[in-house]
Amino acid sequence: MTPMKLLPLLLFGASAMAQPTYDLLLKGGHVIDPKNKISAPRDVAIAKGKIAEVAPDIPATRARKVVDVSSLHVTPGILDIHVHVFAGEGPAYTGQNSVFPDDHTFRSGVTTVVDAGSPGWRNLADFRRRIVERSRTRVLATLNIVGHGMAGAIEQDTTDMDPKATAEAALRNKDIIVGIKTAHYAAPDWIAVDRAVEAGELASMPVMVDFGTFTEKRPFQDLVLKKLRPGDMYTHMYLAWVPMLDENKKVLPYLFEARKRGVLFDVGHGGGSFVFRHAVPAIRQGFIPDSISTDLHITSMNAGMKDMLNVMSKFLNMGMSLDDVILRSTWNPARQVRREELGHLSVGAPADVSVLRLQSGDFGFVDVYGARLRGNRKLAAELTIRNGLVVWDLNGITRQDWDKLPANYSSQGDSAWDGTISGAVRARK
């Protein structure tokens, strides 16, 4: 072979060796990955939408894009298992009271939401077509025991609570349905809860209960001590009506008994379901949430709830450790909805990652009655990564300074890791 023919081969060989293995490398952050029991400085490498390596020092040369995340926390993408995202023109939470997921999620570090029973089996196809398929957020749902879903007055109609039709629809849509929901029921009988549990049995899925109207004829204690099965979830745990404290402000023992039975307690903050006068003493006495969630909808989003990181920050300022807050917003909720491929940073897992800044300062947090808790720590989402693509970058930490780019720079998008510079912008040279 002549030297002229050899040269391109040599060059090809050299460039193949220098070819980066990873699309994106988050360097120098403090990783909190509760499933894998990691809370330590680690680099996180991502390739082809999956977590590729987590190690103390991954060479920068191995990645196409390196982001300095020192002084930040790198966590699994946050799961919010109580939201209402069936936005559109339908009644109540099957439309007007719901919000579109992408408007709220990535900016607060959330990569997966579980809609808590907005659709029922009759409108699930519409929910899939208009919401699940059009969102960049991973959207799952618990299916309402009411066939028409969370659509207002119909939620009281027991003739539309069909366990068989609900379970069948749940099983046909197992890719997005992770449980059964009952909510807002006002009659003094157990029909809504019993039918939801029956559907849960038929579909082998957990049930989430919003107990609706509290009445003496069906005491809350019976819900968590008798009706719910291990693995079922009660949401709105710090709602004012939940019997929580005795006259000496001690947490009532039945709540610990219910937990011992395996009933899970979810926050579901919402516009009306979280009061500090329950949460603060309960947390001090160890009655803490299994999962932290928002109950995001049009009336909670601009009130005391605000967003997932604001709710998580409340728990930090009530005395929970950051590691514990992350556990209850990632791996715990993933397990509760039996999506164990989510909520952690194991090699091979979908690369859903949140990069959070723990800010210090004077902050205030408000409950649903308008009472304030002062605090000095608050989480903010610097970077959110969904399936390996950056979908939120608050301060442009993945970006180069404009005056260091060529004078006539054009779109900086790189589809290997960038999900924010749109295809349209990228194509417009």
Ligand SMILES: [Zn+2]
């Ligand atoms: Zn709700």
